[in-house]
Amino acid sequence: MAQHQDEPEDRTAAAPNVRAGSLLVSATDLAEPTFRRTVVYIVEHNDSGSFGVVLNRLSDTAVGAVLPAWAPVSAEPKALFVGGPVRRDSALCLGTLRPGVSAAGVPGLRRIDGRVVMIDLDSDPHVVGPLVEGVRIFAGYAGWSAGQLDGELKNRDWMVLSALPQDLLAPAGPDLWARVLRRQPLPLALLATHPIEVERN
Numbered sequence: 001m002a003q004h005q006d007e008p009e010d011r012t013a014a015a016p017n018v019r020a021g022s023l024l025v026s027a028t029d030l031a032e033p034t035f036r037r038t039v040v041y042i043v044e045h046n047d048s049g050s051f052g053v054v055l056n057r058l059s060d061t062a063v064g065a066v067l068p069a070w071a072p073v074s075a076e077p078k079a080l081f082v083g084g085p086v087r088r089d090s091a092l093c094l095g096t097l098r099p100g101v102s103a104a105g106v107p108g109l110r111r112i113d114g115r116v117v118m119i120d121l122d123s124d125p126h127v128v129g130p131l132v133e134g135v136r137i138f139a140g141y142a143g144w145s146a147g148q149l150d151g152e153l154k155n156r157d158w159m160v161l162s163a164l165p166q167d168l169l170a171p172a173g174p175d176l177w178a179r180v181l182r183r184q185p186l187p188l189a190l191l192a193t194h195p196i197e198v199e200r201n
Helices: 068-073 125-131 148-154 174-182 188-193
Strands: 022-026 039-046 049-054 058-062 079-082 086-097 109-113 116-119 132-145 158-162
Touching: 022 174, 039 086, 039 174, 049 079, 049 086, 049 148, 068 125, 068 132, 086 125, 116 132, 125 132, 132 148, 148 158, 174 188
Parallel strands: 079 132
Antiparallel strands: 022 039, 022 158, 039 049, 049 132, 058 079, 086 116, 086 132, 109 116
């Protein structure tokens, strides 16, 4: 039987194949405060380890206060996001290209997956701006050494799901966690209704 080529590839928790562009969605019982109710976008995954950024942890620092040239290109809210516990003193920038735009040959842009690119903050925001729907700037990142993430997946700490281009620029907050789960097939979508504080219910 021929496969339908037009059907999007879906990476669900049943087949946790992590790659650049995957989302790691924290399991409902992952209580560790740094990653509780988080959605992590994987930037790189290979034999030496993995790293990504938390998409739904907003800081109280405005982009304009630290990188004023990038403020006009930043998606709302124009604040730094806390990408993870590693190297919080460094900034990492991701953006979503406009439909039909290619990053090929553009200095300072490196394609991660689909329309999502990593952007060198030393590049010219006036050049990058017209190419992207918006950018997010993250302070720090989440990192895993070789085999560490595999162990956490075996422990069912994370669900591996497909990212959509708009996830990167979505408003912050735990509702991104619920929104990503809600669009999954049943029974996974039911987890979106999981109470934030079980002990209070």
